[in-house]
Amino acid sequence: MNTDHLDTETLSAYADDELKAVALTRAERHLSTCDHCSALLVRLRGVVTAAGALPREMEPPPEVWGAIRSRLADARSAPDRPARWWHNGWLAAAAAVILVAGTALLVPRGAGKAKGAKLGVPHTTPVVLASVEKNYAPTITELRETLNSQRAVLSPNTVKTLDHSLAVIDSAIAEASAALAADPASAALADMLAAYYERKVEFLKRATNLSSSM
Amino acid sequence: MSARLALVPDEPSDERSLARRAVAGDEAAFEQLYHAHSGRVFALCLRMSGARQAAAELTQDVFVHIWKRLGTWRGESALSTWIHRLAVNVVLSNVRTEQRRQKHEGSDDGGRIADNNDDHPRAAEASVQPKSVEDAIDLENAIAALPPGARTVFVLHDVEGYQHNEIATLTGTAEGTCRAQLHRARQLLMEALDR
Numbered sequence: 001m002n003t004d005h006l007d008t009e010t011l012s013a014y015a016d017d018e019l020k021a022v023a024l025t026r027a028e029r030h031l032s033t034c035d036h037c038s039a040l041l042v043r044l045r046g047v048v049t050a051a052g053a054l055p056r057e058m059e060p061p062p063e064v065w066g067a068i069r070s071r072l073a074d075a076r077s078a079p080d081r082p083a084r085w086w087h088n089g090w091l092a093a094a095a096a097v098i099l100v101a102g103t104a105l106l107v108p109r110g111a112g113k114a115k116g117a118k119l120g121v122p123h124t125t126p127v128v129l130a131s132v133e134k135n136y137a138p139t140i141t142e143l144r145e146t147l148n149s150q151r152a153v154l155s156p157n158t159v160k161t162l163d164h165s166l167a168v169i170d171s172a173i174a175e176a177s178a179a180l181a182a183d184p185a186s187a188a189l190a191d192m193l194a195a196y197y198e199r200k201v202e203f204l205k206r207a208t209n210l211s212s213s214m
Numbered sequence: 215m216s217a218r219l220a221l222v223p224d225e226p227s228d229e230r231s232l233a234r235r236a237v238a239g240d241e242a243a244f245e246q247l248y249h250a251h252s253g254r255v256f257a258l259c260l261r262m263s264g265a266r267q268a269a270a271e272l273t274q275d276v277f278v279h280i281w282k283r284l285g286t287w288r289g290e291s292a293l294s295t296w297i298h299r300l301a302v303n304v305v306l307s308n309v310r311t312e313q314r315r316q317k318h319e320g321s322d323d324g325g326r327i328a329d330n331n332d333d334h335p336r337a338a339e340a341s342v343q344p345k346s347v348e349d350a351i352d353l354e355n356a357i358a359a360l361p362p363g364a365r366t367v368f369v370l371h372d373v374e375g376y377q378h379n380e381i382a383t384l385t386g387t388a389e390g391t392c393r394a395q396l397h398r399a400r401q402l403l404m405e406a407l408d409r
Contacts, residue, residue: 008404012397040404047403050353051372057253058260060273065248067270068277072241075278146310148386153303155288 006030006037008044015045133177136197143204150208162207169200229293237285244284248277251294255301261369262305264358272308276301302370302384309362356406360399367392368399 006014006027013019014027031038151159176193183189229250235243255276260269279300287296357365357373366385370376371392378396382389 008401009397012400043404044400047400048372050349054350054373056257058257060252060256061270064270064273067274071278072281075282145386149306149384150303152299152384
């Protein structure tokens with residue numbers, strides 16, 4: 001009696017033809033001798049087939065159209081999308097240049113050492129640096145996730161512009177972080193890093209507003 | 215605008231015309247587009263939200279977005295595809311908001327099929343053969359009771375036919391995570407349908 005059954009994940013991947021050669025061979029060998037797993041595979045394929053055969057259309061409640069119609073006038077009379085300027089590539093590029101120039105001017109010369117050693121956060125993160133990062137990380141993560149999920153509705157050029165601008169801001173943050181790591185007592189550097197994070201949060205908010213308004 | 219719409223090769227001409235008129239502010243034309251596409255949008259919203267009231271509200275949101283954004287439809291894909299993709303994004307955005315709210319309030323996705331079967335889809339709506347109707351209803355109810363993450367991936371992959379890389383892009387998660395959610399959803403559905 002074969003008690004070393006295939007787990008559902010393997011069976012599911014097998015049903016989708018996604019197992020790699022070795023795993024596939026092992027699964028097929030097992031399935032050829034195990035009635036339990038073969039039956040499970042049949043059931044699993046049945047679920048997949050049934051899901052694919054579900055009706056694609058369902059009539060919405062009749063009141064839905066009325067509710068939509070009542071919102072149409074307001075929808076177009078509302079102020080235009082606040083982040084529309086990101087469509088203008090030259091303006092986004094100008095913003096990027098300002099950020100880069102600002103970073104170059106504001107990061108003190110001493111920061112170069114830390115940057116040269118390794119751009120970003122060192123192994124031993126100073127308390128101030130960790131505190132600044134911790135303050136903004138959850139918001140940035142959340143906005144990033146929202147933006148990532150909405151990329152599909154943005155044009156390739158807009159996505160490219162957003163990514164470029166984010167890279168510029170991240171570069172500025174990395175440089176300021178490195179400078180602060182080299183000089184953890186500097187209140188000015190801590191303020192500057194916080195300002196860059198603020199800028200990133202503001203940028204991500206604008207970007208998500210842009211995509212959610214599409 | 216009209217030039218862009220005219221570039222669409224496989225869009226029914228009447229639908230292109232309706233889209234043009236809707237962009238110009240013609241609500242009657244937009245209503246026709248609504249009736250042509252609302253069934254697919256509502257089905258998607260219903261399966262991904264798992265609740266009829268939420269699906270009705272999401273359908274409203276989707277069509278308000280369409281009304282606002284129809285002028286940006288470039289005609290690179292069929293209007294139905296553009297609408298469907300927009301609907302997926304609206305629903306996913308809502309799912310994330312809801313998950314954040316639940317997380318904030320301390321509720322738990324927990325890996326189990328939740329027992330929130332109070333607002334379920336659609337017995338009368340499935341237009342399949344009699345023997346299949348019960349099975350389809352059981353499956354719809356089981357899908358609606360899946361944890362949100364697993365439900366999202368299952369609906370997009372097994373019902374709507376999206377690939378893992380597309381789902382990963384739409385949801386902002388790794389492909390491996392999508393696969394794990396799909397396998398989990400299938401296992402939970404098999405367990406639910408066995409009861």
